Amino acid sequence: MGDLSTTDRTRHRRLREQGRTGRQELFDVLGAGFVCHLGVIVDGAPMVVPTVYGFDSEHVYIHGSVASRSLTGEGRTVCVTVTHVDGLVLARSVFEHGVNYRSAVIYGVPRALEGEEKLEALRLLTEHTAPGQWEYARRPNRKELAATTILAISLEEASVKIRQGPPDDADDPHDVWAGVLPLSTTWQAPVTDPSAGHDVPDHVRRRAGTRIG
Known part of the structure; x- marks a missing residue:
């Protein structure tokens, strides 16, 4: 399946040991959730909004109303993040406290979908969020599709980080309990x-x- 491409934006600079480079690891993070945060520039200012998503081997798909200002970024680079918190890392010192987590950051220029491509992306998003619901519920009609924007963002430029395990201060002389609250x-x-x-x-x-x- 190969490794993720490394760019200046996705290169792991800090805590490199938490960085992951495998493409399957990106799919695992995306597959474990269904809510992402979309970061865009609107009227010269940053905007970050939560939204549900779907994905396949090449793209992450985001949907919303055609009136949504956060989905008007076609032609401009956006940032999509997905984070899962697996536990609090409670160390002997406050400085070493942290979080066990899995996260992905994706950069790309969104492309608005139309026609069958748009419908297929909506199916992927629906099935990722609620497997089995696409066949069970009524499909969107033309009016509903026209009121919906579906953006496709390439997975080509992505970064994954994962933190697991206990605190890193086992040699701290302060004698108190330390561990993970899952x-x-x-x-x-x-x-x-x-x-x-x-x-x-x-x-x-x-x-x-x-x-x-």
């Missing part, structure tokens, strides 16, 4: 819309109790 998130039981007259579908029910990330 963090995990799980899906809860589905809550049915009172106006819905159907049982929870299997593809939704099966996710209850499963871990996110």
